Amino acid sequence: MRTFHFPRIIVLAALVILLPLFVQAQATSAATEAERRTAESAWEALIRAKGGHARLNSVTSIVWDKPWETRLFVPPDFEWEFSKRDVFGHPDAWVTLNDFTIQIQTNFDSSGKEKDRVAMGHNWEAEYQDDYVMYMLEMKGDKPEPVRLTSEIHGKTRIEVLRTNVRSYRIDFVYEPEELLVREARLYFKGDDLGMTYSFADYVDVDGIKMPTREGFKLGGKYPDKKFIFNPISFQLNVEYDPDLLTRRPPDVSANGWKRKN
Secondary structure, three states, rough: OOOOOOOOOHHHHHHHHHHHHHHHHHHHHHHHHHHHHHHHHHHHHHHHEEEEEEEEHHOOOEEEEOOEEEEEOOOOOOEEEEEEEEHHHHHOEEEEEOOOOOEEEEEEOOOEEEEEEEEOOHHHHHHHHHHHHHHHOOEOOEOOOEEEEEEEEEEOOOEEEEEEOOOOOEEEEEEOOOOOOEEEEEEEEEOOEOOOOEEEEEEEEEEOOEEEEEEEOOOOOOOOOOOOOOOOEEEEEEEEOOOOOOOOOOOOOOOOOOOOOO
8 A cells, every 4th residue: 555645845834824823722712711810800809899609699589679660589490570560661560470490471460360471582591690690790609600801991980891691691790990899780682782781879788798779771782872860779688588479379469469478
């Protein structure tokens, strides 16, 4: 059998072409790893300022009240929501139950009558995480993946922007490095398409965890110059909720509907 030998010049040419690509790939990998370590370090600093891993991971339920809604999260099992108005802003009380264990959403009207029952979307895990991750950063060991830390200059103020991945979604946490409390959460619907931006202010201590008492909101990608309109928000952690909340019929359609019944 004849053995075919590549001409030496071809081998040398291949090395000349491939070696720089290999070196570049190694450098990119090292830079990416360095970015990840920097992002992880920044995340740990935010967690310490928030209240620490132990306190955050001891939270098993969270209730927040806004002027138009009250919501209870019990991750990863379910969410209960009471709203005082419909999607158009008209007064219309209703309750929504999101059962994450079977991925079903059930909606009830103001009288407690079931309106519809639908399967949750394919990104339901990321969608429900967006809310409590914005407020808690991490909870019961569930946390975003820190990716990259960058800086921005707003006037005379330097802010840090920590990019994270929440399953298939991206959330950027914005904060001042001297304070280490999240001032903005930028939610990306798809890739780098900025969908919504939330702003937080006037933090207080809630059971050893720093939580905001005012929240602003705007559609970040479509209206970048729109100013935030702030509304009050309050939190309760590790609440005693109705154990029959998912099965009680009709449900209690009120802001206190989540509470344990006597």
